Amino acid sequence: MNGNVEVVVVGGGYGGVTAANSLARRDGVSVTVVNPRPDFVERIRLHQLVTGSDDAVVGFGEVLGGNVRLVVDTATRIDAAERQVSLAGGGTVSYDYLVYAVGSGASAPDVPGAAEFA
Numbered sequence: 001m002n003g004n005v006e007v008v009v010v011g012g013g014y015g016g017v018t019a020a021n022s023l024a025r026r027d028g029v030s031v032t033v034v035n036p037r038p039d040f041v042e043r044i045r046l047h048q049l050v051t052g053s054d055d056a057v058v059g060f061g062e063v064l065g066g067n068v069r070l071v072v073d074t075a076t077r078i079d080a081a082e083r084q085v086s087l088a089g090g091g092t093v094s095y096d097y098l099v100y101a102v103g104s105g106a107s108a109p110d111v112p113g114a115a116e117f118a
């Protein structure tokens with residue numbers, strides 16, 4: 001591979017971390033992960049957080065390869081033409097390739113009672 005390829009992974013969940021570590025093993029590839037918090041949230045352990053048997057977080061230092069850069073911030077805009085991600089903190093990160101791994105969430109509940117109890 002010629003030159004250095006910059007990869008930005010938006011979202012440090014299971015998908016983002018797996019993609020980042022896999023891509024960072026390639027020669028000539030630099031990987032940056034953007035995630036809002038400095039810890040990896042083990043979503044499959046969140047029920048243990050509720051019961052108090054586990055905090056369901058692991059430091060990114062334990063799950064990200066040493067050559068993966070972590071930016072603790074939230075992506076607010078992706079400019080595909082400029083290949084640039086804007087961050088809530090005011091900065092930007094540029095990329096050659098983007099991995100969009102922000103997970104999923106529930107839509108705004110409009111079922112009566114869902115907001116309070118679901």
Ligand SMILES: Cc1cc2nc3c(=O)[nH]c(=O)nc-3n(C[C@H](O)[C@H](O)[C@H](O)COP(=O)(O)OP(=O)(O)OC[C@H]3O[C@@H](n4cnc5c(N)ncnc54)[C@H](O)[C@@H]3O)c2cc1C
Pocket residue numbers: 010011012013014015016034035036037041043044045046047073074075076101102103104
């Ligand atoms: C309680 C619970 C138990 C589960 N148990 C299992 C199980 O036993 N087996 C199983 O296979 N699956 C299980 N799942 C599902 C599993 O957790 C998801 O499939 C998995 O987390 C999806 O991974 P992901 O990387 O796509 O998203 P996520 O893990 O949700 O990661 C997305 C990341 O993107 C970040 N992000 C979001 N928006 C932005 C932004 N704008 N800028 C930067 N970063 C952003 C988020 O903060 C997060 O860190 C469970 C889920 C829950 C909630």
